[in-house]
Amino acid sequence: MEAVGKEEISVEDEAVDKTIFRDCSQIAFYRRQKQHLSKNTSYRALLDSVTTGEDSTKFQITNEANKIPLLVEVYSIERNIFRLKINEETPLKPRYEVLDVITSKLNTVRLSSCSGDTGSLILADGKGDLKYHISANPFMIDLVSEKEVVMSINSLGQLYFEHLQSSPYKQSATGGNEESASADSCQENQEDLGLWKEKFGNFVDVKANGPSSIGLDFSLHGFEHLYGIPQHAESHQLKNTRDGDAYRLYNLDVYGYQIHDKMGIYGSVPYLLAHKLGRTIGIFWLNASETLVEINMEPAAEYTLTEVGPTAAKQKVRSRTDVRWMSESGIIDVFLLTGPTPSDVFKQYSYLTGTQAMPPLFSLGYHQCRWNYEDEQDVKAVDAGFDEHDIPYDVLWLDIEHTEGKKYFTWDKTRFPNPTQMQELLRSKRRKLVVISDPHIKIDPDYSIYATAKEQGFFVRNPEGGDFEGICWPGPSSYLDFTNPKVRKWYSSLFAFSVYQGSTDILFVWNDMNEPSVFRGPELTMQKNVIHYGNWEHRELHNIYGLYQQMATAEGLIQRSKGKERPFVLSRSFFAGSQKYGAVWTGDNTAEWSYLKISIPMLLTLSICGIAFCGADVGGFIGNPEAELLVRWYQAGAYQPFFRGHATMNTKRREPWLFGEEHTRLIREAIRERYTLMPYLYSLFYHAHVASEPVMRPLWVEFPNELETFGVEDEYMLGSALLAHPVTEPKATTVDVFLPGSNEIWYDFKTFAHWEGGGTVKIPVALDTIPVFQRGGSVIPIKTTVGRSTGWMVDSPYGLRVALSTKDSAVGELYLDDGHSFQYLHQKQFLHRKFLFSSSVLINSCADERGNYPSKCVVEKILILGLRKKPLSVTTHSPDGKDQPVVFVYCDRTSTLKLEKLSLNIGADWKVHIK
Template identity: 55%
Template sequence: MVAHKPDRTLGVFWLNASETFINIQYSDHQEDETPPVKRRRADPQTDVHWLSESGMIDCMVLLGPSPQQLFAQYAQLTGYQALPPLFALGYHQCRWNYIDEADVKSVDAGFDRHSIPYDVIWLDIEHTDGKRYFTWDPVHFPEPAKLQQHLEKKNRKLVIISDPHIKVDPSWSLYCEARDRGHFVKDREGQIFKGSCWPGESSYLDFSSSATRAWYSRCFGLDKYKGSTPSLFVWNDMNEPSVFSGPELTMPKDAVHCGDWEHRDLHNLYGFYQHMATVEGLITRSGGLERPFVLSRSFFAGSQRLGAVWTGDNVANWEYLKISVPMVLSLSLAGIAFCGADVGGFIQDPEPELLVRWYQAAALQPFFRGHSANVTNRREPWLFGDEVTAAIRTVIQQRYSLLPYWYTLFHQAHTSALPLLRPLWVEFPEEESTFSVDSHYMLGGALLACPVTEPGIQEIKVLLPGSDEIWYDIHSALVYKGGRTLSLPVTLDTVPVFQRGGSVVCRSVGSCSCTAELRQLPLSVTVALNSQGTADGELYLDDGHSFRYRDRKVFCLRRFSMLSGRLLCRPASEEGTFDCNTVIQSVTILGVKSKPSAVIVHASGAKDISAAFQYMETCCKLTVNSVNLRVAMDWEIQI
């Protein structure tokens, strides 16, 4: 739990995996009405009562006092966000269920035909042979390895689902192996617990056992998981765990785990342990060389070390779109940086306006996946007419162009625990006007995003914090003073995003079909000057998929800083070497108050050159094109 007031941010970490009730009571300001003057009795106070069913009292108070210090303190206790492979930050296309291999190839081709980039296509439970995980339907998915190779030729990945329940089937070798080696949760009588889930009668793997986790991890080996390849990744669903025949649709509290622990004691750890075992399985599969990607529906403190989570099965209506923003902000504050909500709503069919607005909102969240239930209409982005297709294409393309910035934010979360998505008060802790705002937020320290989450909106109100701040509309480059609420006209194509004065943001230039192609594109740098005419920002680069950044320090971290009309590109870290050919194609500087007489480019080891530039007086925007400066090289631009 995080508490904040203008001069302090505090946290309470209540470490308990059993059923826990938290009662929160708020009190308002009270004033003494006794003459001759009114006196304030006390600051408003929030009383919190914690009640856990079992376990010990294990409570840690995090003293901050700044939000950034609080995040670091929590990460020191529970771990830092894993650095995901770059492809995981692209767009994911999922449905329960794509029918067969031809259907998957058709959807994949549809993205190329409509020039919409994407990186991952997903398969739900119907891809298996009778809901038996680690198997393939022999009729609909007879050649899964060839399907993955077809996708891999385009640098795309396949994600399959793997749930914790195992079909009770004495003729299935995996079930028999788990049964005979004691890998299932037991009931109170000491027999293997049986409940119902997608396959019908099922038993549940006991992930609290290290032996079970190690066995499960080995199940992902290429020699054991027939039909899998290194480009296959995993989705852990139903791992609360879901038991259709159980009380509250989950496992009875008196079910028995390894070491005679009752399920009541570790219910909220169950999915965490499956997530852990799956991640370890994918790392082992690669010989410890490749970063895994695993999405989990259930999670616990520390799940950020493992991968991504999402907000679960949502509904295709405006209310669910609206609440997705505060939900991912709450997850972000709790250390779960890699999070998102299913685009369009899992259940029911979204109207076209809702679908477009959902893509716009979700593209500004870390995990970006379209997903829908099997009873809904098909929802590929090109099925709603040319106007909707164009709007979705634009949004996804903008997401890909911003991935250099997203990836840098993930590096910051991985190394310093800074959340990618931040409520406004995190960046402006002393401004009480920001405390209750959860409709718009900061994406890192540089961008303020305000997705439209209501129907038929023609105008939206955006709080631009900081009376001494300057904000630039990223689309029009118009400049606004902070410390005000802005009324902004919007159309269906409008996604209000502002760049903060004093920041630098890097984007990719050009089109791509997936993140592998994105890595070959040049970059543009947008420098937004503050009222003092300064700005700074970072760019993080590595190979995008391995652990070499960690084990061999193969990475590149560069800092862009502008002061007194000079933009410098220098190393931001003494560590790290990464031989990359990424170049800066153009530099845009916002807030240049007069047209310069010249722009001089100086690169290390080269002669100074006078660069061509364009200046727009109406919005004080200076653009320097065709600079073609390597990111990994020291250089400067003087205006």
């Protein structure tokens, strides 16, 4: 087969062509649901059909127009979660339900029921403080918490459910389709409504099962601030869609995506959060088909009850936001997360979909990538360049050109004749290699992976029953059906060292193009009527396809180590639950200031939707960044969860030392600052893993009762202790930084200057300025020396940065394990320490007695910010009763105390007394 020609990759050379992709008006099920609104048909609940079992309450609802009953199931799940399922009671065939996202069997709480007023039913959870008020006619549900209606379901009467039907076409004697008389009306409406087939450009989507879309509205009372439903190149706070397109959740390969646009790009998480003073809630719409979300915000208002008399009474009308979910197929399966705090909602969502996988330590370092590093000599030269310029990094990446003819799990024998030897060079520097593995497989009978997959029937099939064929990087390709457990098991086995020749245990994996991308397909993806495992059409599960590949890849890396080592897998496509398998990034961005700026809200949105390990390509994948932009992007990336520089093949080389000595110095400083903060970062990922706390947080999460934080998206918290405000404008000389918290104090991370919280501060900036502030009341563990990679820093000393609160106290933590294995989980081989500064004493104590991990590391430096007067003496106290005086330096101008040349074991109990 010929390799893909240049004409095939023209989509990779231009800004996004919006004519390739559909807007809402071109989506048939959207048009049908919008048309339905004008008919004013409503459902009513048949309360005499109510049955209550151990795990759910069930009843029927029916539509006056068609009289066909739907089955409603209501579940109360522990941790204050409600689940609502609506399905056909007797469908012609089963409807698709999403599997493999919900982590395990959910613990349900038996609902108690009692009749409300005539025509209503009240269901309560075990504690009785959360209730479902179900109205029969019209069918509506109010979710009540402590006598307050938090959310109403179907209060606008927008419940929509297309029942599966028999085809209006009959089979002719020759096997072709003939139109029956009953099909006339369908034919008349076909072009507009897309009932049994739908056209877009030259593509015709033939729908074997006919129309099957669903929809439901939710009214959120008192809420004006909504977040979530990644992935879009949009603001963090969701916008009103009344006068424009809905938010589209449909995974697509959109090269150079347009910013401030609601079109779907690489991943989808059908989950949003709503926040107001005193309450946070979440809606998780478990559906993997194409989904649209409309948002209509009704702000609070006052109206006059009577216009008569001088004292006309006025009443405050609460704000309300209406959210309408619409999906092409499947069933209604929605989880309502009732909070009440942001932390509660994060835990509730992770209880359903899993927490962020604990990453290996190296993956938090800096990654250097390019499409493509040319050959082994290029790899060697780039690796040496980092050492020559004293810039730490952990991982070098290889794109598709490293393979033989773009056949994954192979090596180009000319460019990479000795891949094992190349990896051993990286290993000697304690570094890693990441290679790409996409879901498309080159059609080549001599390619063993293709031959095996074809023989075993492991490819997605076309409607006629043969293997689906599409065009991607290798040219004509077939696509592995990762929805099939047997395919995933086989794919996982390909990473075994005995199978993947030339791979070693420092090789990790990047899953790209897994939306899936199909160059000549509709919207550059797979036709919706191709067939997957279980005879399901692609339309049913499109958005979950990439998750299944990342799942199989992560499992393969675990298996090759016999279950001992943590995997690292980066995926471009994702769905709810992808956090369990690795990291994601924001895809093919552009080297422009606006893309640097939009990356912050994009990452904040991913972070609050469970995907803590996320990042954006530093410098922009497309185009050639000017030196100032590149520096500013490194400064931003250094304080974000996933930190990778990447560029497409037709850009100029941009390794950090190619922009002049001064810019090299600034990039070096940003990357080295990342490595200094590694103990703090790793501890944050541990909390993301065990307690569902985002690593990168919008200000409203950390300050949920401060209205001023709700719309901030140009700065963010890294954990609870650091606030970062990256510079995202060219030639900036000042930035306005909002420092929240009227009772807080904030310290400049570099100059130690401090400010009171609760206002905006104008900070002067030069090109070497990264506006980062430490929150008073926090203790941050750091590394005092930076090595060539994280592997060089395992035994290097620690420092503690203690920033005192207005009450002269501070707390912090350190989590430590071997950084690569599962021993922290299976053998409790970890160290979890707590630092407390109070009453002029700094105490290091054990935070988790279950852990046991010996460490040679010592704390050699302590910096205390905000100490108001010079001490008379400083002494250390160990459990054996020995007191040692400490030499200290106090700066009256900055109110800082520096303790150096200490030797305090990080894993032992000790105290530092300041008198």
